[in-house]
Amino acid sequence: AQSVTQPDIHITVSEGASLELRCNYSYGATPYLFWYVQSPGQGLQLLLKYFSGDTLVQGIKGFEAEFKRSQSSFNLRKPSVHWSDAAEYFCAVGVRYSSASKIIFGSGTRLSIRP
Amino acid sequence: GAVVSQHPSRVICKSGTSVKIECRSLDFQATTMFWYRQFPKQSLMLMATSNEGSKATYEQGVEKDKFLINHASLTLSTLTVTSAHPEDSSFYICSAIRLAGQQETQYFGPGTRLLVL
Numbered sequence: 001a002q003s004v005t006q007p008d009i010h011i012t013v014s015e016g017a018s019l020e021l022r023c024n025y026s027y028g029a030t031p032y033l034f035w036y037v038q039s040p041g042q043g044l045q046l047l048l049k050y051f052s053g054d055t056l057v058q059g060i061k062g063f064e065a066e067f068k069r070s071q072s073s074f075n076l077r078k079p080s081v082h083w084s085d086a087a088e089y090f091c092a093v094g095v096r097y098s099s100a101s102k103i104i105f106g107s108g109t110r111l112s113i114r115p
Numbered sequence: 116g117a118v119v120s121q122h123p124s125r126v127i128c129k130s131g132t133s134v135k136i137e138c139r140s141l142d143f144q145a146t147t148m149f150w151y152r153q154f155p156k157q158s159l160m161l162m163a164t165s166n167e168g169s170k171a172t173y174e175q176g177v178e179k180d181k182f183l184i185n186h187a188s189l190t191l192s193t194l195t196v197t198s199a200h201p202e203d204s205s206f207y208i209c210s211a212i213r214l215a216g217q218q219e220t221q222y223f224g225p226g227t228r229l230l231v232l
Contacts, residue, residue: 036223042225043208043223043224043225043226044159044208044223090158090159094221101212101219101221102149102161102164103149103161103210103221104161105151105158105159105160105161106158107157107158108157108158110156
């Protein structure tokens, strides 16, 4: 069955430092992969997605993610974090359902920023 | 960009009552919508897939008689929590699929916070 694992529950990094959030997936076919961010009291916002093609995906707010099939990973990176990046981050896999994909979410990683 | 709205944004109800939550795609038609619930500090759990004009498909462990889903039009899906109990208190989020040719994009609503007393 399809699943997504985010091994880090909570990460704290200093403002200006680089960031990498880990994500591993389990899916039999070529996955659709997503990263979403959820700020307190806010809805989900799509940061980036991978469907096919270039395995290094650029997203909004300076985020990028790299799809590594051999490692079943889709880690999210940012070279320099800002205090406004503090939020909950969800990795997700899209499972093809008829004419649309249902999304299975990982457990999330809470990012805190140290001033 | 495409927008998905939910109404109400928050609701408080007494135990035993039923609560209806609406999910609307505001500027596109969606034959498929999804309903999720999110407990505090936890991830989103897919509850069901809402299909316009047909019965919803529920995930394993989700009671279909408890969580009634109706997708009556291409822009509206409703989730009714019947005979709500305190353990149903949660954050309910919907999403809608926008299809443009082969391109598929999923848009999430802002969520509805339900508190059952």
